Amino acid sequence: MATQGHAAAANGHDAHGHGDHHELSFVQKYIFPLDHKIIGMQYLFTGILMGVIGALMSYAFRMQMAFPGKAVPPFGLITPEFYNSMVTNHGSIMIFWFAMPVLIAAFGNFLIPLMIGCDDMVFPRVNRLSYQIFLLSAIVLIASMFVPGGGFGGAWTSYPPLSASSVYNQTPYGAPMWLFAVALEFVAFLLGGINFITTLMNSRAPGMKMYNIPIVIWMIIIASILFMASVGPLIAGAVMLLFDQTIGTGFFDPVRGGDPVLWQHLFWFFGHPEVYVVLLPAMGIVAEVLPVFARKKLFAYKTVLWTAIATGVLSFVVWAHHQFVAGIDPRMANIFTVTTLLISVPVTEMLFVYIGTLYGASIQLTTPMLFAIAFIAEFLIGGVTGIFLGASGSDIYFHDTYFVLAHFHYTFIPIAVIAVFAGIYYWFPKMFGRFMNDFWGKVHFWGTAIPFNGIFLPLFYTGAAGDHRRSFDLLNFPELRQPNLIFARQFATISLLVMLGFQVIFFINFFYCMFRGRKAGANPWNANTLEWVAPSPPPHGNFAELPNCHRGPYEYSVPGRESDYWPQNEPAT
């Protein structure tokens, strides 16, 4: 332990060293673990479970949209209050309890120590605390849907004055509990992010310079820094909103001198960087998968890194494009239009780099590679439709229509679903020592990618025709009763059912292959990065002998070498 030169020893974690660790009991190993891999698994399973809950919620309100007034099988007749609560909690869960824990916390915890070649996080106990607080926050959120008055129904953006008083939102317990859950969740990710950044700075393998760090690690770290810098204003706003709800202050009440638009600024100052907090790790996962199955060096490593940093910096000056119709000064709207359109430049550059990696490569279309390529294609649609919303003129028409909804689902589903599946299929052999079934993986891929377009392409159309997002029953509006619009809504809902059905294949494949899958060796994909040096699955302490780093992570098909890959830990000559 003393030879590893980082502070894990100072925290009393395994002071006797990893070499001679004794067997831990089940509770120590899986319920209260200090091991970063097990904590990553806990985040992964909790996040996926919350994702399933969020997906079932989308089933409830999509059925209401397509067949209004009909009973929905397990839920019965959907009331407006229940509908609002489902929409709100679907949004909150998918972003805070599914995308963030899976993309940042699960992959971050599992990958950072393995890919930078150390034995654990710098602060393992803080890491454990982070998961426990996260679990508590998830329990509080789920519980908030079963209290008198029902779950909070003011949308995940929680705009006052609707959210600020139970007189308006009719959820005297649901609204404060929702805020409290969100606040707890932020504390969990603060602790996690502090750990990630410190570990990357102080525990890298000897020889791993800044440009030798794999892109996915960089992305998770940049995302953590973005999160740290943007979450402060939202915490301040959340505390003020909680005081408005519980002790009756008037921060966001215009009658008593407050300002409701202030909340929108505080929320979106966090909310927009948050988009990039989840985007960047997804971009990173794709950057790991592409070179391995293209058998080619990642095109322009430094460009990816610096454009990611540029994206992060720019993401702090775009937030007011969410308030073009909230009554902000039109001159300010012009400025934010320019910055919003500007941020598409670095993101596009990253996509170009990925396409450049595929150019002239010998591509192996395995399941993770299919998901990675689908990410590029689908995210492009999400990005291009964002241009219309970033321009303040067209946004006045599109604001709060299904066009907006389809746009951000075209960004979030590639991020939180498609890239996550790419990551799971790719690192599954490292996590559990076995392969997932490739045939059923491909069935799952097509069953996810095609219905996904089937859900959201029609919604662009209905949104442009005037379907409003925050409406319980669109048939109340005579203009929206046209048969083609009704058909488009029903088509989207049926596509959702198909997509949800195909996820069953994924879960069967996942749990069956966890125990019965084909065995994988330490480096089944012939990849370069350091996590493939460790045995699969890595034992407590990760590496038999901690590796040194000798080169960058993407040296594939180097001319003059016999094998087409060159692991980072292999000395030259």
Place this chain on the structure above:
Amino acid sequence: MATAINVPGALPRGRQPLIPSAVIATLVLILTEVMYFCALISAFNVIRAQLFGNWAPPGDVRLPVAATAFNTALLLASGVTVWLSARAYKYPEGRTKAQLLLLVTITLGACFVGFQGYEWVKLVQYGMTMRSGIFGATFFMIIGSHGIHVLAAVLVMAFLYMRMLQGRLSLGALQAMQVFWLFVVGVWPILYRLVYFA
């Protein structure tokens, strides 16, 4: 071959990190804290600007500017003592000096919280609460946020002081505490100027 240039010799393990892990962690936390207080300051300015000069406390309560100036001096002094304490703790012969200086810091911080609490009791007696109006709400929100930070930091410092007496306190932990305390001290004059002279 271009890739071979990028090959360092294997470095020896066990090298000392440039900055102790605890200090890096605290700096990252402070990044969040800075943004938190920035948000409160902007919220204060936005709300105040919209009232077009009608920014009077309810019932003509006046904030205790002079007494708080004394309190500010106490807090600034504690910033100096914590710095001296962490500096002395680097050397074995400075241990007792570091203990004394840390105790002084804790005392000064506790006095700051105590005086502020006394002021709050007076203000509430005059009828200024978070519900009495936006003036009271913003005052207690901003000053209270800072006060909670001071209180928490004093409690952690008391804990570190106990560890120091037992001889189990690492230098990194004390330096991290020092960084956090300097942040809490440094942000106070800004808030004092903002709230008390508004």
